[in-house]
Amino acid sequence: MTGNEAIARGAYEGGVTVGTAYPGTPSTEIMETLARYPEVDCNWSTNEKTALETAIGASMAGARVLVAMKHVGVNVAADPLMTLSYTGVGGGLVLVSADDPGMHSSQNEQDNRHYARFAKIPLLEPADSEEARDFVMAGLALSEKYDTPVMLRTTTRISHSRSTLVPGKRQGKEVVGFQKNPAKYVMLPGFARQRHPLVEKRLLDLGTEAEVSPLNRIEEGTKEVGVICSGVAYQYAREALPEASFLKLGFSYPLPEKLVRRFAAQVKEILVIEELDPFIEEQLLAMNLEVPVRGKEIFGLLGELGTEIIREKFLGQKLQLIQGNDKIPGRPPVMCPGCSHRGVFYTLRRLKVNVTGDIGCYTLGALKPLQAIDSCICMGASIGTSLGMVRADPSAAGKTVAVIGDSTFLHSGITALLDAVYNRAPITALILDNGITAMTGHQQHPGTGLNLKGEEAPAVDLEKLCLSLGVRRVTVVDAFDLKRVKAVIKEELAATEPSVIIARRPCIFLLSSFDEPLYVDEELCNGCKACLALGCPALSFKDDKARINPTICTGCGLCEQLCRFDAIKFSAERAGE
Numbered sequence: 001m002t003g004n005e006a007i008a009r010g011a012y013e014g015g016v017t018v019g020t021a022y023p024g025t026p027s028t029e030i031m032e033t034l035a036r037y038p039e040v041d042c043n044w045s046t047n048e049k050t051a052l053e054t055a056i057g058a059s060m061a062g063a064r065v066l067v068a069m070k071h072v073g074v075n076v077a078a079d080p081l082m083t084l085s086y087t088g089v090g091g092g093l094v095l096v097s098a099d100d101p102g103m104h105s106s107q108n109e110q111d112n113r114h115y116a117r118f119a120k121i122p123l124l125e126p127a128d129s130e131e132a133r134d135f136v137m138a139g140l141a142l143s144e145k146y147d148t149p150v151m152l153r154t155t156t157r158i159s160h161s162r163s164t165l166v167p168g169k170r171q172g173k174e175v176v177g178f179q180k181n182p183a184k185y186v187m188l189p190g191f192a193r194q195r196h197p198l199v200e201k202r203l204l205d206l207g208t209e210a211e212v213s214p215l216n217r218i219e220e221g222t223k224e225v226g227v228i229c230s231g232v233a234y235q236y237a238r239e240a241l242p243e244a245s246f247l248k249l250g251f252s253y254p255l256p257e258k259l260v261r262r263f264a265a266q267v268k269e270i271l272v273i274e275e276l277d278p279f280i281e282e283q284l285l286a287m288n289l290e291v292p293v294r295g296k297e298i299f300g301l302l303g304e305l306g307t308e309i310i311r312e313k314f315l316g317q318k319l320q321l322i323q324g325n326d327k328i329p330g331r332p333p334v335m336c337p338g339c340s341h342r343g344v345f346y347t348l349r350r351l352k353v354n355v356t357g358d359i360g361c362y363t364l365g366a367l368k369p370l371q372a373i374d375s376c377i378c379m380g381a382s383i384g385t386s387l388g389m390v391r392a393d394p395s396a397a398g399k400t401v402a403v404i405g406d407s408t409f410l411h412s413g414i415t416a417l418l419d420a421v422y423n424r425a426p427i428t429a430l431i432l433d434n435g436i437t438a439m440t441g442h443q444q445h446p447g448t449g450l451n452l453k454g455e456e457a458p459a460v461d462l463e464k465l466c467l468s469l470g471v472r473r474v475t476v477v478d479a480f481d482l483k484r485v486k487a488v489i490k491e492e493l494a495a496t497e498p499s500v501i502i503a504r505r506p507c508i509f510l511l512s513s514f515d516e517p518l519y520v521d522e523e524l525c526n527g528c529k530a531c532l533a534l535g536c537p538a539l540s541f542k543d544d545k546a547r548i549n550p551t552i553c554t555g556c557g558l559c560e561q562l563c564r565f566d567a568i569k570f571s572a573e574r575a576g577e
């Protein structure tokens with residue numbers, strides 16, 4: 001199983017009956033897998049905050065619950081998380097934070113272990129799929145024993161790697177229903193003041209538990225170096241330094257200080273091997289151990305580690321790479337052939353406007369040759385950023401467009417649009433509605449008409465939603481109609497009030513079949529390269545002529561609209577020839 005599948009398996013075997021999530025790489029497959037178990041009621045939430053709030057309610061009602069999100073999603077859920085630490089739980093609650101060191105598919109590589117310390121809750125870090133399953137179950141038990149949410153932190157390599165495990169039986173747990181307890185669940189200041197000392201005591205008790213937890217273990221080896229590590233770093237370090245002694249931390253916060261001291265007394269030097277921040281190392285340095293502690297001075301703060309990196313940086317052994325003869329061409333990420341976003345970004349670039357962007361497939365509009373996005377901060381930030389630009393420089397109103405996808409708009413763009421209406425800011429928001437959460441692998445959302453299990457669900461109407469927020473200028477355009485897209489953007493940029501353009505076309509992969517590929521009439525092509533400005537992977541240029549790769553062209557017709565020499569043709573069938 002992959003780590004993500006194993007996390008879902010752990011939730012199933014651990015008796016979880018409710019699962020919630022917002023999709024985000026590398027966490028997405030957790031809830032997709034858990035939803036396949038009919039005993040578990042799973043849903044996609046509109047964002048990570050509502051996912052955690054739903055999980056909190058389910059826990060209050062006595063259910064065991066798993067809530068999953070990528071690392072930056074925990075920022076969105078941080079508000080309920082901090083107070084959840086005070087209220088504690090009913091049924092066991094495990095929050096999975098899927099971190100992305102190396103930023104394979106993320107806008108930052110924040111180290112979410114800090115959240116466990118910040119919220120004063122236990123942190124579990126599995127190092128393979130079997131541990132991922134087992135740690136979810138251990139987390140549920142810890143959660144109920146200590147009345148606390150538990151964070152299980154995975155990383156991309158754990159989530160997406162496969163290793164073996166023997167599936168076990170599901171444990172049952174009766175859901176008793178919500179029991180009123182205002183002093184525990186109503187965090188008015190008076191009650192919260194009573195809960196805070198319990199949080200501090202709980203942290204001490206959890207530290208005592210971590211000392212004896214089977215999730216932490218010493219593996220004896222040479223006394224020269226003692227490695228302390230957690231998560232995937234354990235796998236790399238174990239392979240690079242097979243002779244060393246190890247303290248492997250699976251229950252890594254609160255730190256089992258007595259266990260650390262016992263380990264430190266057995267070795268001449270401590271080497272902390274951890275990705276990103278010196279989370280463990282700083283705690284060790286604060287303990288003033290009698291042996292030297294090194295870590296970040298050797299391995300640095302950036303990106304992922306690996307066996308070779310540890311060998312090279314600690315042992316000075318550089319891996320000899322075998323050079324092949326073939327030069328492999330670079331394959332930068334690009335929008336797919338037939339992507340409904342391509343023509344919109346082409347138009348924005350031609351209009352020379354400032355574009356505040358957002359998170360989704362369309363962020364690729366920042367890359368060559370489109371280069372049409374000028375900012376990208378976080379989920380839902382495009383509209384607020386645009387609003388700020390217009391507030392700071394009113395002349396920006398006629399030349400700034402906020403671009404946001406349908407799923408992202410529902411996730412966290414709505415409130416910023418409301419801000420624009422409320423503050424009478426003449427911003428132009430362009431919603432790229434391709435009818436799916438595409439970037440993470442086509443997950444449903446509240447606008448698609450289907451839920452996580454593929455059942456019919458009410459679909460929010462984006463036009464009506466925008467109108468109901470007080471936006472009076474809402475226009476829907478076909479994202480493939482370049483003339484109309486351009487005309488509407490110009491018209492709305494000139495408006496003196498907030499406006500929304502919904503550029504609609506389904507993601508090409510929602511279609512059951514593609515249209516016939518187009519072709520280039522070489523007699524008519526004069527090699528001007530105007531069509532290449534779209535950056536469609538199906539288009540290339542050879543011997544002074546444009547070419548279309550018929551095996552990947554989806555027949556969207558965008559390039560045909562750009563060719564002023566009528567050299568790009570629909571196939572005979574489509575042209576009715």
Ligand code: SF4
Pocket residue numbers: 520524525526527528529530531532545546562563564565566567568
């Ligand atoms: S835009 Fe038309 S003429 Fe220019 S390169 Fe492309 S196919 Fe040829």
Ligand code: SF4
Pocket residue numbers: 337338517518534536537538539548549552553554555556557558559560
């Ligand atoms: S019609 Fe043109 S733009 Fe569309 S997929 Fe084919 S080559 Fe690409």
